[in-house]
Amino acid sequence: MNSPTLQSHHTEKNGAETSVQIPEIFDQLKAFHPQIAKTTAKERIQKLKQLHKAIEANRDAIYRALNADFRKSEAETDLTEIMQVVGEIRYAIRHLKKWLKPHRVAPTLVALTTRSWIRYEPRGVVLVISPWNYPFNLTLGPVVSACAAGNCIMVKPSEFTPQTNAVVRKILGEVFPENEIAVIEGDATVATELLKLPFDHIFFTGNPNVGKIVMKAASENLASVTLELGGKSPVIIDESANINDAAKKVVWGKYLNMGQTCVAPDYVLVNSKVFPEFLEKVQHYIAKLYGETEAERKANNSYPRVISQRHHERLVELIRDAVENGATLAAGGQSDAAEKYISPTVLTDVSPDSRVMQEEIFGPV
Structure with a gap:
């Protein structure tokens, strides 16, 4: 496909050009989409294979970027970032021809003498607003889906992960012209400008x-949305549970990515008969996975950091508020603002009215 490649777009956080540049870029994507919509399964599969190849060629750069943004280890980057995107690519490649094939359906009574098919078509121009906690996975995962469906895409990654954003931009630029996929960087003011535009679908x-704001903006254009939102994630453990297994899984699921995962357990409801054993096992697995001492845990290369000072301060305040309201520190509680570090923390006897029980934690507590 021969088409001119646009210059790289980097919209600064408060740049005066923001309100001008973004509509222009959107118009270029919109104008180019009819060509992309006509691409065959074979052409799209080829693009996805090129994307996979570009990811593998930039693997070391991905490692460095995620380590720079919040000290994520190579093993965790492989497991939670790269492998997830590669899995999406492989799945799309395996199924794309079937997805694009029209499906014959029986006619309805009012169309009894006709022949009918269901044919899936691209939405048009898709907006992907991705978060900072899994900045590679949750940016490129939706891009793979939108690309496989034959859409043009505008990507707005989080401003909190600049190193990863640079690698994502490089990888996409090696495969796609920017009138097919454009990357726009900036803070919430840029996202606000984007939501004023008539996108055909929005991933958020x-x-x-913020999900409600996105949905309201999409409704103005009758656009469809895919929303992956956070919340409180409970775990319930009764006396029939395998306590050792439950504790090991809770510790792994909670402290992976330093708890900055939307499905990480926020609180655990434990039967009183097995609570002492469960707490002991949790303390054991924290020590086993991250270190016996505070110094070992802080130096552990498999334990990332909080993404920003603001989020670090918020988490420290959640712990302080819980303790002031009667909670007991059963593990951790130490922090280092300079390193954006919080030790793996366990609170017991927590008041339901504490902030830690009312808000999504999104951290190692």
Whole structure:
């Protein structure tokens, strides 16, 4: 496909050019979409294979970027970022021909003498607003789906992960012209400008309050949305549970990515008969996975950091508020603002009215 490639777009956080540049870029995507919509399964599969190849060629750069943004280890980057995107690509490649094939359906009574098919078509121009907690996975995952469906895409990654954003931009630029996929960087003011535009579909990953704003903006254009939102994630353990297994899984699921995962357990409801054993096992697995001492945990390369000072301060305040309201520190509680570090923390006897029980934690507590 021969088409001119646009210059790289980097919209600064408060740049005066924002309100001008973004509509222009959108118009270029919109104008180019009819060509993309006509691409065959074979052509789209080829693009996806090129994307996979570009990811593998930039693997070391991905490692460095995620480590720079919040000290994520190579093993965790492989497991939670790269493998997830590669899996999406492989799945799309395996099924794309079937997805694009029209499906014959029986006619309804009013169309009894006709022949009918269902044919799936691209939406048009898709907006992907991705978060900072899994900035590679949750940016490129939706891009793979939108690309496989034959859409043009505008990507707005989080401003909190600039190093990862640069690698994502590089990878996409090696495969797609920017009138097919454009990357726009900036803070919430840029996202606000984007939501004023008539996108045909919006992917958003983030908190429910912003999700409502996205859904309202999409409704103005009758656009469809895919919303992956956070919340409180409970775990319930009764006396019939395998306590050792439950504790190991809760510790792994909670402290992976330093708890900055939307499905990480926020609180655990434990039967009183097995509570002492469960707490002991949780403390054991924290020590086993991250270190016996505070110094070992802080130096552990498999334990990332909080994404920003603001979020670090919020988490410290959640712990302080819980303790002031009667909670007991059963593990952790230490923090280092300079390193954006919080030790793996366990609170017991927590008041239901504490902020830690009312808000999504999104951290190692």
